[in-house]
Amino acid sequence: MEDINEKILWEGYGLRFRGGMRTRTGLICRTDQGLRELKKPRGSAESLRLAFDVKEQLQKNGFHTISRFYPALDGEPFYRYDGVLYALEDVMPGEALAEESAAAFVRGAETLGRMHRAAVGLHSDAAHWDRERLPGLYARRRAELAKIRRRNDRRGNYDAIDLLLLRQYDRLMGQVREAEELLQEGGYGEVLDKAAETGAFCHNAYKGEALRVSEKGEIFVGSFDKCSSELPLADLAYYLRRYFKKTEGTAAGVAAMLESYGKYMPLSADDLTILQGMLVYPEKFLRLVNEYYNRRRACVSPAMQERLAAAAREEEKGRILKDIIEKGC
Incomplete structure (x- = not known):
């Protein structure tokens, strides 16, 4: 394995490998130019190109608590070896942000707002904005849910998951319709166009291990390999959901998170309407339902x-x- 890492570092980045240590996210390598972390990112080549441009823009606008990609010798933000993509980054701080209290999530929301604010001016050839992406996804999931229900009813022989879906069906279908209506009411397409024009991105993994605390108490953000061209509000919606999942969640905590985020990314009435749509949409349940029934x-x-x-x-x-x-928190 070390021979492969040595080969990747030398052929891909021109670095001499002096040994390494495994972590949850990759391999921390000692090189002739200092410590680097070699990872197998989860994203595609295109998403990594976007992530590279995002990180460069964040740095340019003063958001330095990230781990930047080191470009390979061919100029790409990754190196392809034997069909596998590898990325080389600075080593992140070792302590993950504890997700045990409202105070921790308020700090995380403030960092999220600063990060989104620092993306202003971002323009990337790897960005692909689609004003119908989210409304289209919601509509497809609603149609899939209705199709599954009809198929189950025709068959008439329900298993445990069929019965679970049957019990949840009306509520879920109502939430999807409500989510679609809220996106439309908030002017999702117009808000997305404005975000594309001013410069924005969605991190898509703003949680847990992606957030690291330095010895000075600064929050570093990693795991950019799944970022996409989507409203930053999607990150905020996900992080609010995580707050309710990891803590006892209160209206006061939600208000504090929105206030901290809003100091850097003010939330308009349309933003709050779209955010409500993202929150009420039953994303995880429908994704699992789709996964289960698609496997026959x-x-x-x-x-x-x-x-x-x-x-x-x-x-x-x-x-x-x-x-x-x-209700205004």
Whole structure:
């Protein structure tokens, strides 16, 4: 394995490998130019090109608490070896931000707002803005849900997951329709166009291990390999959901997070309407339902039943969050 890492570092980046140490995210390498972390990123080549441009813009605008990509010798923000992509970054601080209190999430929301603010001016050839992406996704998921219900009713022989879906169907379908209406009411397409014009991105993994605390108490952000051209509000919606998942979640905590985020990214009435739509949409449950039925229901595993039951409980929290914001926290 060390021979491969040595080869990647030398052929891809012109660095001499002096040894390494495994971490959860990759391999911390000692090189002739200092410590670097070599990773197998989860994103595609195109998403890594966008991530590189995002990080450069953040640095340019003063958001320095990130781990920058080192370009390979060919100029790409990754090196391709034997069909696998590798990325080389600075080593992140070792302590993850504890997600145990509202105070921690308020700090995280403030950092998220500063990061989104620092993306102003971002223009990347790897950015692909689509004003119909989110409305189209919601519409497809609604159609898929209705199709699954009709198919189950025709068959008439329900398994445990069919029954779970049957019990949740009306509520889920109502939430998807409400989410679609809120996106339309908030002018999702117009807001997206403005974001594309001014410069913006969505991190898509702003949580847990991606947030690291330095010895000075600064929050560093990593895991940019899945970022995309989407409204930054999607990150905020996800982080609010995570707050409710990891803590006892209160309206006061939600208000504090929105205030901290809004210091850097002021939220308009349209933004708050779109945010409510993102929160009420039962994303995780529908994704799991789609995954299960697309596999032709080979078996009804207890693990899948539990995942779906847990997701259903999470979606109820999404509605609570939506109602909190609607009432002005």
